[in-house]
Amino acid sequence: AQSVSQHNHHVILSEAASLELGCNYSYGGTVNLFWYVQYPGQHLQLLLKYFSGDPLVKGIKGFEAEFIKSKFSFNLRKPSVQWSDTAEYFCAVNAYANDMRFGAGTRLTVKP
Amino acid sequence: DGGITQSPKYLFRKEGQNVTLSCEQNLNHDAMYWYRQDPGQGLRLIYYSQIVNDFQKGDIAEGYSVSREKKESFPLTVTSAQKNPTAFYLCASIGGGSTDTQYFGPGTRLTVL
Numbered sequence: 001a002q003s004v005s006q007h008n009h010h011v012i013l014s015e016a017a018s019l020e021l022g023c024n025y026s027y028g029g030t031v032n033l034f035w036y037v038q039y040p041g042q043h044l045q046l047l048l049k050y051f052s053g054d055p056l057v058k059g060i061k062g063f064e065a066e067f068i069k070s071k072f073s074f075n076l077r078k079p080s081v082q083w084s085d086t087a088e089y090f091c092a093v094n095a096y097a098n099d100m101r102f103g104a105g106t107r108l109t110v111k112p
Numbered sequence: 113d114g115g116i117t118q119s120p121k122y123l124f125r126k127e128g129q130n131v132t133l134s135c136e137q138n139l140n141h142d143a144m145y146w147y148r149q150d151p152g153q154g155l156r157l158i159y160y161s162q163i164v165n166d167f168q169k170g171d172i173a174e175g176y177s178v179s180r181e182k183k184e185s186f187p188l189t190v191t192s193a194q195k196n197p198t199a200f201y202l203c204a205s206i207g208g209g210s211t212d213t214q215y216f217g218p219g220t221r222l223t224v225l
Contacts, residue, residue, distance in 0.1 A: 009152065034213070044202070044216045090154055092214070098143040098162055098206055100214055101171075104154035 002027035002095040006103035013081050014111050021076040021106050023091030033074040034092040035065055036102075044090070050074065061085070083112045115139065116217035118203050123222045125190075125197075133188045133220045135203035144186040145204040145214070148172060155202060161186055190222060197224045 007022040025031060035047040048059025055067040065076045074091060091103040116137045125131045137144065143162045147155040147170075157170030161180040175194025180186055190197045203217040 006154070043218055046213055049213060092155075094214075098160065099157075099168075100145060100160070100204075100206070101157060102147070102155035104152060 002031070002093050002099070002101055004091055004093050004101050004103040006089075006091055006106050008106045009104070010107045010109070012109045012111065015083055016080050017110075019076070019078040019081045019085070019108070021089055021091075021108070023074045023076065023103060024072050025074070025091075025093045025095075026072065027093065027095040028072075029095060032094040033065070033067060034094070035059065035063070035074070035076050036090045036092060037087045038090065038105075039087045047076070047089075081108070081110050083110045086110045116203055116205060116215055118201075118217040118220050121218065121220060123220055125222070125224050127224055128192045130189055130191050131197075131222065133190065133201055133203075133222065135186045135188065135217060137184055137186075137203075137205045137215075137217075139205060139207055139215065140183070141205035141207040141215070142183070143206040144180070145206075146170075146176070146178065146186070146188045147202045147204065149200045149202055149219070158188065158201075197222060 003026045005024045033050040036044045037047050038044050047063050048057050050057045050067045058064045063078050088105045088107050090105045094100045119134045145160040146158040156172050158176050159178040161167035177189045200221050202219045204214045206214050
């Protein structure tokens with residue numbers, strides 16, 4: 001089965017700083033890629049997803065991610081974070097037959 | 113409203129008892145999933161089912177069992193063989209095949225005393 005690695009366990013930024021969260025996966029075939037966010041006390045919400053086409057995908061709340069096939073990566077970015085972006089972020093990969101796996105998550109703390 | 117229902121929100125059990133967590137969806141989704149969420153470990157896949165009467169083990173299936181007798185229901189039983197059952201359990205589903213988005217239920221927090 002495929003695996004997903006998120007390298008940063010906890011990231012602390014000041015407001016207006018730029019954000020990049022790393023995500024790498026292990027499967028060599030066709031993949032569908034997702035980033036989810038979980039705000040404190042809330043459900044998981046989909047931020048963005050990549051299925052095919054333009055490898056730079058834009059999601060909600062100003063987030064974007066770039067799929068780099070040669071690096072097996074799908075890093076999440078935001079040019080300028082806000083305090084309200086404080087949450088836990090999960091990368092997920094669906095490689096085949098609906099076998100959906102998640103990374104360990106990255107906790108983002110944005111200081112006002 | 114369409115969605116995924118998990119009940120109860122909080123569940124307490126004594127050590128050595130089996131307990132069954134409920135997951136129901138009215139989204140007409142084929143695939144359903146159970147994950148366990150622990151701090152610092154993300155979501156780990158326990159079991160998933162692509163169609164009725166069929167399911168596959170995920171990464172941490174030991175000590176758990178599932179059934180899929182109806183499309184809308186995918187209950188998870190945490191057995192006494194699960195060594196560390198206290199956790200937050202999430203149920204999810206996908207409707208349109210592997211290119212669709214996964215929808216999540218609100219979760220059940222199980223505490224074994």
